[in-house]
Amino acid sequence: MSDAPMSDTSVSSILNPTGSDHSLIDLHKRKLELVFSNDIPDVWYDNNPIATMLWASFSVTLPEGERQFIRSVRHFESRVNDPALQERIREFAFQEGQHAKQHSLLNDFLRARGFPVDAVLKDLNKLIEKERALSPKAQLALTVTAEHFTAIIADFFLTKHPEELDKMHPELARLWAWHAIEEAEHKSVAFDVYMTIFGDRAYLNRLMVLQTWYISWQMTRHMALFAKTTGDLFKPKSLVQGLWYFAKPSSLIWSSLPDYLSFFRPGFHPWHIDNRATLALARSRYLGEE
Numbered sequence: 001m002s003d004a005p006m007s008d009t010s011v012s013s014i015l016n017p018t019g020s021d022h023s024l025i026d027l028h029k030r031k032l033e034l035v036f037s038n039d040i041p042d043v044w045y046d047n048n049p050i051a052t053m054l055w056a057s058f059s060v061t062l063p064e065g066e067r068q069f070i071r072s073v074r075h076f077e078s079r080v081n082d083p084a085l086q087e088r089i090r091e092f093a094f095q096e097g098q099h100a101k102q103h104s105l106l107n108d109f110l111r112a113r114g115f116p117v118d119a120v121l122k123d124l125n126k127l128i129e130k131e132r133a134l135s136p137k138a139q140l141a142l143t144v145t146a147e148h149f150t151a152i153i154a155d156f157f158l159t160k161h162p163e164e165l166d167k168m169h170p171e172l173a174r175l176w177a178w179h180a181i182e183e184a185e186h187k188s189v190a191f192d193v194y195m196t197i198f199g200d201r202a203y204l205n206r207l208m209v210l211q212t213w214y215i216s217w218q219m220t221r222h223m224a225l226f227a228k229t230t231g232d233l234f235k236p237k238s239l240v241q242g243l244w245y246f247a248k249p250s251s252l253i254w255s256s257l258p259d260y261l262s263f264f265r266p267g268f269h270p271w272h273i274d275n276r277a278t279l280a281l282a283r284s285r286y287l288g289e290e
């Protein structure tokens with residue numbers, strides 16, 4: 001659970017018995033125009049090369065990853081009878097489509113800087129090809145589990161450690177803040193579709209274990225590939241700084257572990273992690289919305 005103050009209505013009273021309430025939060029259709037100009041340094045996050053390479057290489061996987069999320073959820077659109085959830089599917093697809101677009105721009109910038117964008121893409125495309133050969137249920141479940149990761153990453157930047165965004169170049173902070181805001185807004189869409197159609201939590205939990213292994217391994221590999229290009233993978237100072245980024249008590253790993261584990265709790269729903277208050281603050285601060 002986040003430390004954010006609860007709004008006037010508690011989540012438990014809002015959620016209906018199936019665990020979903022589509023009026024819980026508004027999903028906005030926004031179009032952001034970002035410019036990745038030459039004044040952005042290669043190391044744009046807290047003077048920390050390894051941390052920068054983690055998020056830069058993660059960005060490379062997003063456009064294709066987001067398109068797979070959209071496909072896997074939209075596949076079931078006609079089997080959803082609730083018009084409110086149908087509308088949320090469309091809003092979810094719009095938001096993920098916009099993320100794909102803006103991260104492609106960042107990826108072009110990274111490619112022009114000489115980072116091995118295409119090597120990461122090749123790796124990712126192989127995996128997506130394998131994923132697309134799986135059953136539609138497995139593809140949807142994998143999206144649900146990936147969306148839990150994006151939701152807890154979003155909460156890390158919005159609620160747990162918003163000061164981390166201040167350590168980024170302003171244009172990158174805007175990108176990650178906007179993406180985090182929308183990941184938080186739509187965090188239950190894929191989950192609600194899956195629960196409406198399958199409701200099979202044991203299967204979801206098994207795929208979460210698989211997804212955890214996959215995401216950790218791929219992110220580490222891709223980060224190392226990027227850090228090799230700049231030589232930071234072999235510099236003791238960068239390595240120590242990078243290890244501390246992951247090991248410190250306020251790191252993404254340690255501060256998000258309880259939320260990650262809550263996925264396996266019986267009856268879990270993404271909105272049990274209630275970050276509506278910090279979401280409103282971030283909307284105002286980064287997007288000028290009231």
Ligand SMILES: [Fe+2]
Pocket residue numbers: 066095096099179183
């Ligand atoms: Fe996204």
Ligand SMILES: [Fe+2]
Pocket residue numbers: 069096147150183186
């Ligand atoms: Fe998402």
